[in-house]
Amino acid sequence: MHDLIVSPFLDGFLCLRPGSAAGLRLPSEGYEALKALSGTDAPAPEWFSAYVADTWALDLRDKPVKDSLLIREPSNYGFSKASWEINLGCNFACTHCYLGLKEFAGLSWEEKVKLLDIMHDAGVVWLQITGGEPTIDKHFQDAYRYAYSLGMMLTVSTNASRLWEKSLLAMFDECPAYRLVVSVYGASEESFDQLTQRRGAWKSFKRGLDAAREANLPVRLNIIVTNDNAHETDAMIALADEWGLKHHVFSNMTPTIYGGPESLLAQSSSHLRERKAFSGCNAGVTFFHADPHAKVSICKVGRDDQIDLMAEGLEGLRRLPGISDKLMLRTGGCEGCQLSGTCRVCRPLAKQFQEAKAPLINYCQHGQPKEKVIA
Incomplete structure (x- = not known):
């Protein structure tokens, strides 16, 4: 290798x-x-x-x-990064999850190989494999190894519940990951199991994380703050420091990918953070996202006008930049807004909040006190 x-x-x-x-x-x-x-x-x-x-x-x-x-050979497509939901299925049922209904479904092995080949030929160097919980997909290890063999730098987003398994540890030893991003849902068994709605979730998380740390895997933590565990925010940060792991505190909830508001009910209002002004991004230009059925969108948020790579193949990716330009336009409830120059959310994300009929305070400066709004 x-x-x-x-x-x-x-x-x-x-x-x-x-x-x-x-x-x-x-x-x-x-x-x-x-x-x-x-x-x-x-x-x-x-x-x-x-x-x-x-x-x-x-x-x-x-x-x-x-x-x-x-x-690796040069590509004519200009993409460098991608994310892939290998399967939406998950062994946790977190109250805040933006995926909504997490069904176990996806591509056959042959189709997964085809998708990874397309990503390689499109120029993708950094690939994030996510879910659901990716490590429970029946093809995860084979897909990971195949992507590695193609010359990709791999990030896996996981709840750590399976990282103690010998076969996974052996795979990461033979084919090192660029990063393992592990979500933290509490600092105690009670709050962790409550948020994930799974008895024993804390124990499986700790077992997996301890094994990953012992194997010196490149772990980063996403500390998730919701109504259920907000009282343990400082304790979760203290645990990350005790473990010697870099961490990011994630506290802003978003609607589900289907436009549903149920995930917003987990929002801790006292931990709602102001976003930086949105100044554009490369979604659909140098980056793309693939769902479990190889339906490709500009990103995880902007899932309109998906391209079916199993049907269209590599050439279908040429349409993504045009889709991105269209989705980024300020339309609907945002058209003509005088605050667009300092808006803190991209148009696809704003559309999600609008479809979920979310309170303006969750995403829009019009929901803030006037003294905080800068035109």
């Missing part, structure tokens, strides 16, 4: 090591020199070996390029 990935990335070239957050930018001539050696028994150039040794303490001297480097 490869030690390093050499790949085009947007307008440049990168050298990456699975399991590491570090990377090297390469000049075009450097990429071309390495590409010319792809699949050969020749050693890497001395200049490259020196950079690699300085960055990762990895010795490439006298090691054939074919055994150490996976060198």
